[in-house]
Amino acid sequence: METSNIIVQKFSGVTVGSAKRMRKVLQLIKNSNNNSDLIIVMSAISPKKKIHGTTSKLIQATKELLVKKATHSFEILNEIEENHINILNKLITDNEELRLETEKRIKEECNALREFLKALEIIKEITPKSSDTILSTGEKLVGIVFTAYMKNEGIDTELIDLEKLITDVYDDSLIDTNFYLKTLVPKLSEIFSNCKAKVPLVTGFIGSFPLGILETIGRGYSDFTASLVSLAVNAKEVQIYKNISGIYSADPLVVEKAYVLPYITPEEASELVFYGLKTINPLCMDIARNQKIRIKSINNPDNPGTLIGPCSDEYKNVKSTVVLIKKDVLIYNINCRKGSVAHGTMKKVFDTFNKFGIQLDLVSTSQMNLSIALSNDVDKLDLVTTELKNIGKVSIRPHMAILSVVGRSLKSQVGFAGRIFTALADNNINIHMISQGQSEINISCVINQESKALALKCVYDLIYTDEEKKE
Incomplete structure (x- = not known):
C-alpha cells in the first residue's frame, strides 16, 4: 500500500472538548482530506483544561473508589456520560437513528465500566491493569461520538479501538524502544492494511502496561500513539493540534517578543519536555528521530507551527534557542x-x-x-x-x-x-x-x-x- 501521502492528525482533548470545537475539527479534517490521506487520533475530551478533562476525572474515580466507595465514582462517571451525550445531541440533529444508536453505545460503555468498578470495590484492589481499563473509557467514548459525527457528515470512517493492542506482557523490563518499534508498529501496520475506511479514527489509548500506561508513558500518551501510527503507515508527518500555535522561544505571557519556533530537533525537544514543557509527550522524541512531528494550532491551522524532526540543510540556520x-x-x-x-x-x-x-x-x-x-x-x-x-x-x-x-x-x-x-x-x-x-x-x-x-x-x-x- 502506498502511504507516502498519509498525514496522521492528532487532536488534543481540549480541541474536541465541546460540540463547537468538534465542528471546527471536522471542518479541518474535510479541508485536509482534499490534499492528503488522513488517519485521525484523538485524546479523551477535556471541556476546558486538562485537570477538568475525562482522563483526569477517571483518574479521580479510580483513586477514590476504595476510599469513598463506588457510588462516588459512579457520580463522576454519570457526569462523563452526560457530557458525551449532550455533545452528541448537538452534533447529530438530523439523523435520529444514528443518534440513538450512538447514545446506546455510549451508555453500554459506561455501564460496562460501572460493573467493573463494582467488582473492584468488592475485591478491594486496583491493579495497574485495572486502572488502565478504566482510563481506556475516555478515548473510546470520544471515538464513538466523533466517528458517528463523521459518518453523519458523509465521511467514510471506522473506529479503531487499540485497547487490546498490548497483550500478554507482564514484565516491565520488556517495555522499551525495541518493543514499540518491533512489536507494536508491525501490529499497527497489519491493522491499517486491513482497514478499508478512507479516514480511520484511532483511540489514543494503546493498551495496558505492567506498571500502567501513566507510569510507563505518562499523560499525553495519545501523542505517542500518533507517533507509532505514523511509523506503521510510513506517514508524511504527524500533526498534533492544540490550543497553542507551537513551541515558543519563551513564555509569551512573560516575554512579549517570544515567537513560535519553526523547527527544533528531537534532542532539543527532549530537553524542553524534561524541564517542564508540556506540549508533547517525551517518549515521542525517541520516535521523532526518524519522522516529522508538527505542533499546530486548531485556531490557526494554516500556520505551519513548530516542526520536530531530523536536522537537514533546510533548517540548518533556523534559530531554535x-x-x-x-x-x-x-x-x-x-x-x-x-x-x-x-x-x-x-x-x-x-x-x-x-x-x-x-x-x-x-x-x-x-x-x-x-x-x-x-x-x-x-x-x-x-x-x-x-x-x-x-x-x-x-x-x-x-x-x-x-x-x-x-x-x-x-x-x-x-x-x-x-x-x-x-x-x-x-x-x-x-x-x-x-x-x-x-x-x-x-x-x-x-x-x-x-x-x-x-x-x-x-x-x-x-x-x-x-x-x-x-x-
Missing part, C-alpha cells in the same frame, strides 16, 4: 556525616529516590554536600528522608525555580554560560545550583521562584540581542 522556567521546585540538600560524598553514598541516594518513583531534575555535588532539585509536589519525600537519615543531615529549601536555556547553537558559543550567569547577577538574581548536560545543548540553574519572570526576561534579552548582533 528556548528559555523556559520550571516553577514550584525545591532543593533537597544532604550534608554527609562521613565528610565526603562517596560513590556508595550517591548510589544509596539515587536508589532511594527511584524506589519511591521520584524524578530528579538537577543534581550537584561538592565534597560534603549532595544537592538535588525536584518538584515540590512529590509524594513520599518524608519516607525518602527517613531512609537517608544515616547518610547525613537533610535540609530542604522550597520556593525555587529552574531556569533552562536549550538550543543546539549553544555548542558553538564559547563563554555563553558565563554571560548568562553574569546577566543574572547584574539583576541581583541569586543562583543556587548550576548544571550543563553532556549534550551541551542545555544550561540550567536553580533560582528563587520570586525572580523567575525577571530571570526569564533578562536571559532572553541576552540571547536574542547577541543573535541579532551576529546577523
Whole structure:
C-alpha cells in the first residue's frame, strides 16, 4: 500500500472538548482530506483544561473508589456520560437513528465500566491493569461520538479501538524502544492494511502496561500513539493540534517578543519536555528521530507551527534557542556525616529516590554536600528522608525555580554560560545550583521562584540581542 501521502492528525482533548470545537475539527479534517490521506487520533475530551478533562476525572474515580466507595465514582462517571451525550445531541440533529444508536453505545460503555468498578470495590484492589481499563473509557467514548459525527457528515470512517493492542506482557523490563518499534508498529501496520475506511479514527489509548500506561508513558500518551501510527503507515508527518500555535522561544505571557519556533530537533525537544514543557509527550522524541512531528494550532491551522524532526540543510540556520522556567521546585540538600560524598553514598541516594518513583531534575555535588532539585509536589519525600537519615543531615529549601536555556547553537558559543550567569547577577538574581548536560545543548540553574519572570526576561534579552548582533 502506498502511504507516502498519509498525514496522521492528532487532536488534543481540549480541541474536541465541546460540540463547537468538534465542528471546527471536522471542518479541518474535510479541508485536509482534499490534499492528503488522513488517519485521525484523538485524546479523551477535556471541556476546558486538562485537570477538568475525562482522563483526569477517571483518574479521580479510580483513586477514590476504595476510599469513598463506588457510588462516588459512579457520580463522576454519570457526569462523563452526560457530557458525551449532550455533545452528541448537538452534533447529530438530523439523523435520529444514528443518534440513538450512538447514545446506546455510549451508555453500554459506561455501564460496562460501572460493573467493573463494582467488582473492584468488592475485591478491594486496583491493579495497574485495572486502572488502565478504566482510563481506556475516555478515548473510546470520544471515538464513538466523533466517528458517528463523521459518518453523519458523509465521511467514510471506522473506529479503531487499540485497547487490546498490548497483550500478554507482564514484565516491565520488556517495555522499551525495541518493543514499540518491533512489536507494536508491525501490529499497527497489519491493522491499517486491513482497514478499508478512507479516514480511520484511532483511540489514543494503546493498551495496558505492567506498571500502567501513566507510569510507563505518562499523560499525553495519545501523542505517542500518533507517533507509532505514523511509523506503521510510513506517514508524511504527524500533526498534533492544540490550543497553542507551537513551541515558543519563551513564555509569551512573560516575554512579549517570544515567537513560535519553526523547527527544533528531537534532542532539543527532549530537553524542553524534561524541564517542564508540556506540549508533547517525551517518549515521542525517541520516535521523532526518524519522522516529522508538527505542533499546530486548531485556531490557526494554516500556520505551519513548530516542526520536530531530523536536522537537514533546510533548517540548518533556523534559530531554535528556548528559555523556559520550571516553577514550584525545591532543593533537597544532604550534608554527609562521613565528610565526603562517596560513590556508595550517591548510589544509596539515587536508589532511594527511584524506589519511591521520584524524578530528579538537577543534581550537584561538592565534597560534603549532595544537592538535588525536584518538584515540590512529590509524594513520599518524608519516607525518602527517613531512609537517608544515616547518610547525613537533610535540609530542604522550597520556593525555587529552574531556569533552562536549550538550543543546539549553544555548542558553538564559547563563554555563553558565563554571560548568562553574569546577566543574572547584574539583576541581583541569586543562583543556587548550576548544571550543563553532556549534550551541551542545555544550561540550567536553580533560582528563587520570586525572580523567575525577571530571570526569564533578562536571559532572553541576552540571547536574542547577541543573535541579532551576529546577523
